[in-house]
Amino acid sequence: MVRALRPSSLVGPSFFYALLLLVVAALVGQHPAGPLRVATAQSVSALAPVPVRVGVILDWATKASSAVSLRRRTGIQMAVEDYYAAHPGSATRVELHFGDSKGDVVGAASAALDLIKNAQVQAIIGPKTSAEAEFVAHIGSRAHVPVLSYSATSPSLSPAQTPYFVRTAAKDSLQATPVATVLAHFGWRAAVVLHEDSPYGTGILPALADALQSVDSAAIVERVAVPSGAHDNALDALLYRLKAMPTRVFVVHANFRLATRLFRRAEEAGMMSDGYAWVVTDGVGSLVDRLSPEDVDAMQGVVSLRPHVELTSQVKNFSARFRARFRRGNPASDDDVINDPTVTRLWSYDTAWAIAAAAEAASVPGPAFQTPQRSRALTDLDRLGVSATGAALLRAVVNTTFDGMAGRFKLVNGQLQVAAYEVVNIIGNGARTVGFWTPESGILRDLNNGGGKAARQLKPILWPGEALSKPRGWTESPNGRVLNVAVPMKNGFKQFVDVVGEKNSTTPKVTGYCIDVFEAVMKNLPYPVNYRYVPFPRSPDSYEKLVDQVSGGEADIAVGDVTITASRMHEADFTMPFTESGWAMVVATRPDTSASMWIFLQPLTTSLWLASLAFFCFTGFVVWVIEHRVNPEFRGTPSQQFGLIFYFSFSTLVFARRSWRATCRGWW
Missing domain, CATH: 3.40.50.2300 (Response regulator)
Structure with a gap:
């Protein structure tokens, strides 16, 4: 159905706008199609992104x-x-x-x-x-x-x-705390950090040191900078030097190319065997799936971190x-x-x-x-x-x-935040997730099941050498020397040090308070130290000779109740005293009576108080006998005369510097 148009419908705002365009075009001497084409091009360009x-x-x-x-x-x-x-x-x-x-x-x-x-x-x-x-x-x-x-x-x-x-x-410093938490989770007290000698490798060191200190975990006993282009001979020399150390926990922070070469040389050096622990950062963990089978075989048992990415659809x-x-x-x-x-x-x-x-x-x-306003630009930067x-x-x-x-x-x-890190164990042909770490909860077995002691434990890990039990983190160094600890032998007070020889044993049994303190200190060291006790025979000047043993090099340490004197401090270094020494007096305890109101009676005995009271009464009686006949004040009823006698007794206490005769004259 077609609706007929009325003539009036042809006249409207659009008609007048078109007529105005024609008039303007006629005035400037151009065809109307020219301005219309320009307007259309501008509208199209305005819509282009x-x-x-x-x-x-x-x-x-x-x-x-x-x-x-x-x-x-x-x-x-x-x-x-x-x-x-x-x-x-x-x-x-x-x-x-x-x-x-x-x-x-x-x-x-x-x-x-x-x-x-x-x-x-x-x-x-x-x-x-x-x-x-x-x-x-x-x-x-x-x-x-x-x-x-x-x-x-x-x-x-x-x-x-x-x-x-x-x-x-x-940024790398975000994974410093997860690394420190993993070391603390396994109770390791010392670690060697191998890092790439580049801005990427050295940037994590301050954050890692702070993280280890904040979680009371392992201490960094040595930091080893590994050049990114180091040859195999240089890597071998570095690894054999580390192998001679007692520490068996190593933290590696390097790009995956350097890390894979390092682990191949470590396998050749026998450092991927039982007793060793390797923890690597996400430079390796994020690229485990792209490593060659040979590189994965050389890294068996390694624990790594990587940012957690959920494998969504x-x-x-x-x-x-x-x-x-x-x-x-x-x-x-x-x-x-x-x-x-x-x-x-x-x-x-x-x-x-x-x-x-x-x-x-x-x-x-x-x-x-x-463009910068410069009179003369010399370089591209200018x-x-x-x-x-x-x-x-x-x-x-x-x-x-x-x-x-x-x-x-x-x-x-200006930096991306990571919600969680994934802890993986490199075994077989790739990596197996054994847990997670989050800033809020620390180590978790599963992100979806938090809480509980079991949920805060990592899954079983296969360590280097296919060991199921975690490495203890240290071993006795083949090049280490056993420290000689001199202890005094004594006949008297043995609570501090006591040396007792055991049957069928060449090693004496050493006990005492000083020995307990010394062994507690050695257990808290971040590295193992081998030592043995060497009893020192008693003599009149045995303690002087004991200090001379340390200063002369015959003994490395002396443990015992050795008094710190000025002369001995010139011979050897002493620790801070952990107990006081000197003479003491033992006395019986007495109840405190300082708050009693009768404390003024305690300086004199009871008999002395009674004797004083008798003499006061006697003094008053003598005064009464003398004054009664001549002094009318000493007369009266018996009760008045008896009170006057006691008054003179009291005045003797109060007016000790005045004679009784002067007092009597005051009454006259």
Whole structure:
């Protein structure tokens, strides 16, 4: 049904607007179609998404690094595509520009300069190592270009020093407390730390030392820096030196390439056998599934940590799509990607997603750089502009939160937080999860079943040498010397030291309070010490000779009730006294009567008090006899005369310096 149009319906606001356009076009001498075509093109361009240029620095220097870079590039590209597939109406669109770091700091800096200057990127993802990321972070801070790194984990690189640096990975210092908790869980008191000689390797040491001290766990008896390019001979010399030490607990913090070489040499040196304990950080634990069978065989019994990633359906779907896309895009690559994605690959995916989400949330415009006003630019750094969109994009990235592939993506002070670490045991063909660690609960057997003593224990672990019982952590050093502990023999007071010879034994039995204190101290040492007691015969000056034994080198330690004197302190060093010495007096206790009101009676005996009272009465009677006949005051009723006698007795006490005759005259 077609409705007929009335003539009046042809006249309206749109008719007058069209007529106005015709009039204007006629005035400027142009055809009406020209302005109309321009207006249509502007409306179409307004609907096109704004490009946000993001640089990605990868390492294509070697075959091994190129294989890793291929996987990370594929994951980052998939993240951008997945974000805009989930948000088809986005007003911005991330454009990826790739650069090559060539595997060193200078190459990474050169790639960053090229991306900022020529491609005018508004953010940078990467580079791979902490040393490269530190240099690029300073360049990004100068150009106001955010630098997001998913693999630079060294704590020495901090957003506080480089404000435009964002770490979308867990920094190494976060796993220091889990490592210390694992050592404390097994009761080990001493450990040797082997770390890579690089910013990545040394950055964890301060946090690890503080964590061990805070949980009252093992002490670091030695720190060994292992060069990343060390030859096998250098590794052998290092391991054989450690083998001669009594400590059998080793903590390894290195990248997986150096760590696998180290464990192969340790197996050759016999240090992957019963009695040894190896704990490695996530540099190995996160990549166990990608190690060769030979490397896994050399690491049997190792305990490792890695950030916990829940294998959700989303992660499984991404893994399947990633394998299909990688094989389709790189058919000539011989890299095996059938394993589940590593946590670093998931972090790179979440990083690209976070940039796309931040650009959309902040409505970041296109790239715009302000050229510095300098009269003469000498270097590329001097000609480097300042991004006008960097500050807004940085704020949006820091405030971005979402449920990513690797878990909850949330930045605190510009750094990603990890909710839990996974404790794995390398056995068989891979790694077996034996427990977890969380900041709130510490060690847990299962994340879903907390509480209870059993739930806070790790699952059974197969240690090196296929041992089921945990290593005790130390052994008697073959090169160690037994300490000679001199103890005095005495006939008198034996509660401090007592030496008793036992039948059918050449070793005397030494007991006493001093011996108990000494043995308690030796048990609390973070390393084992072998010692033996050497009785010292009694003589008139035996204690002087006992101190001379220590100063002369015949004995290493003297234990006993040895008094500290000035002359002896010049000969040997003494510990702080743990008991007081000297003479003491034993007296019978008496009740305290200082609060009694009759305390003034105690200085004189009862008989003396009675004698004094009798003499007072006698004095009053003599005065009465003398004064009664001549002094009318001493007359009266018998009761008055009797009271006057006692008055003079009392006046003798009060007026001791005055004679009774003077008192009598006062009455007259």
